[in-house]
Amino acid sequence: xxxxxxxxxxxxxxxxxxxxALRLRGERFSTPRRLxxxxxxxxxGAVSAEHIANGSDGRCPRLDLTSVYRTLDRLEELxxxxxxxxxxxxxxxxxxxxxxxxxxxxxxCERVTTIEPAQLEPVRAFIGEHFGYEVSFGHFPLVGICRAxxxxxxxGVV
Amino acid sequence: xxxxxxxxxxxxxxxxxxxxALRLRGERFSTPRRLxxxxxxxxxGAVSAEHIANGSDGRCPRLDLTSVYRTLDRLEELxxxxxxxxxxxxxxxxxxxxxxxxxxxxxxCERVTTIEPAQLEPVRAFIGEHFGYEVSFGHFPLVGICRAxxxxxxxGVV
DNA sequence: TTTTTTGCAAAACCTTTGCAGTTGG
DNA sequence: CCAACTGCAAAGGTTTTGCAAAAAA
Numbered sequence: 001x002x003x004x005x006x007x008x009x010x011x012x013x014x015x016x017x018x019x020x021a022l023r024l025r026g027e028r029f030s031t032p033r034r035l036x037x038x039x040x041x042x043x044x045g046a047v048s049a050e051h052i053a054n055g056s057d058g059r060c061p062r063l064d065l066t067s068v069y070r071t072l073d074r075l076e077e078l079x080x081x082x083x084x085x086x087x088x089x090x091x092x093x094x095x096x097x098x099x100x101x102x103x104x105x106x107x108x109c110e111r112v113t114t115i116e117p118a119q120l121e122p123v124r125a126f127i128g129e130h131f132g133y134e135v136s137f138g139h140f141p142l143v144g145i146c147r148a149x150x151x152x153x154x155x156g157v158v
Numbered sequence: 159x160x161x162x163x164x165x166x167x168x169x170x171x172x173x174x175x176x177x178x179a180l181r182l183r184g185e186r187f188s189t190p191r192r193l194x195x196x197x198x199x200x201x202x203g204a205v206s207a208e209h210i211a212n213g214s215d216g217r218c219p220r221l222d223l224t225s226v227y228r229t230l231d232r233l234e235e236l237x238x239x240x241x242x243x244x245x246x247x248x249x250x251x252x253x254x255x256x257x258x259x260x261x262x263x264x265x266x267c268e269r270v271t272t273i274e275p276a277q278l279e280p281v282r283a284f285i286g287e288h289f290g291y292e293v294s295f296g297h298f299p300l301v302g303i304c305r306a307x308x309x310x311x312x313x314g315v316v
Numbered sequence: 317t318t319t320t321t322t323g324c325a326a327a328a329c330c331t332t333t334g335c336a337g338t339t340g341g
Numbered sequence: 342c343c344a345a346c347t348g349c350a351a352a353g354g355t356t357t358t359g360c361a362a363a364a365a366a
Binding site (some may be wrong): 087104107113115122127133135136142143144150 | 277
Binding site for chain 4 (some may be wrong): 026027028030031032033063064066067070071
């Protein structure tokens with residue numbers, strides 16, 4: 001099993017890895033920055049800046065929202081963080097994954113499903129061929145109705 | 159050619175049609191509302207509330223932004239208007255088309271391409287089958303890079 | 317005349333900017 | 342010590358809400 005040290009789903013293995021990347025660029029790894037990164041490691045999926053600023057729902061000390069946004073911006077420039085836009089809500093941030101996932105979001109319940117880019121290759125090819133666009137669903141996810149919500153409709157409306 | 163009176167691409171044929179629909183619901187067809195509707199008829203594609211409020215680039219009198227938003231909301235409830243979200247910008251409004259078009263937007267130049275829903279049926283089927291979502295691209299359009307911008311990249315970056 | 321609609325002001329929401337003080341290295 | 346970072350305050354862009362004045366029917 002001589003696998004790469006980067007076999008994990010994350011581009012950066014741990015907090016120290018990210019701290020090192022920051023220091024390498026002359027940036028500092030302050031307490032607020034550490035808290036933001038920890039919040040992202042702890043998070044179950046993508047979270048809003050406010051979620052992080054509020055202490056990940058009480059799991060860590062509160063931070064200033066501005067600092068969180070600034071930290072997330074820096075981390076995104078570094079490639080450590082990626083954000084996406086779900087519906088009308090705030091931007092959602094997550095640690096960058098090496099395989100750059102794409103998403104489908106339910107516009108009813110906001111459920112987010114992660115998809116491996118390779119699985120969407122047929123869609124990308126079709127749209128490229130027929131309409132001349134190179135589409136991607138990492139920043140602005142696909143939007144639709146998930147099966148559960150569709151089934152709920154059947155029960156309620158029909 | 160005994161086609162339906164509704165053969166036009168619009169669900170409502172003209173301004174009087176919309177005025178009638180409003181009055182039918184006990185609503186009034188005021189001057190501001192008429193101006194909003196005229197702006198939509200005049201518009202080349204979907205436009206922002208601000209574009210309408212500012213008089214569609216001088217082609218009609220200025221209106222209060224709030225009233226424009228309220229009018230657009232009412233018209234949307236009536237089914238006369240539909241809005242969509244393009245990138246990070248403001249919502250864009252257009253008269254509802256009977257064939258409910260879908261869109262692809264270039265995230266670089268904001269070019270919006272209209273697509274007949276039938277043409278995207280293969281995409282819808284694929285995503286429904288593989289991921290269990292009924293997707294649509296009328297409210298949150300597909301996002302990608304158009305050919306022109308992709309070609310520009312080739313020139314500049316390579 | 318009566319009910320709806322308007323316009324203005326203010327606020328809500330998400331995000332960015334400016335700046336003085338704090339902190340990491 | 343000094344550059345980088347933080348927190349606060351304020352503002353920017355989009356949209357919503359409250360309310361008194363105006364207008365439609």
